[in-house]
Amino acid sequence: MNNQNFKNGYILVDNGFIDAVIKAKKIFGYKFSILFTILKYTAGFSENSAYLSLNDIAKETGIDRRYVWKILKELEKNNMIEWKKGKSIKAKSEFKIKT
Secondary structure, three states: OOOOOOOOOOOOOOHHHHHHHHHOHHHHOHHHHHHHHHHHHOHHHOOOOEOOOHHHHHHHHOOOHHHHHHHHHHHHHOOOEEEEOOOEEEEOOOOOOOO
């Protein structure tokens, strides 16, 4: 298990809730669903990164893998995730949403 530094605290959330949010892409949007999927498989398992393929994310979210690719690039461009194609994905522990 990884010892993450939660200097700003954290919220303990039931996995069922996270799964419901991931599937609610019509309400929250594709980016949110994909970001929550990454958070589920990283922070949700007390890890810094996870090995998730485009197919893994597409299956989890129900989003076509072509859109998954585009959204991952946008999330990376906005400094919300680190993505090493073919290696790992991780959500940034500290990020600012660009507006």
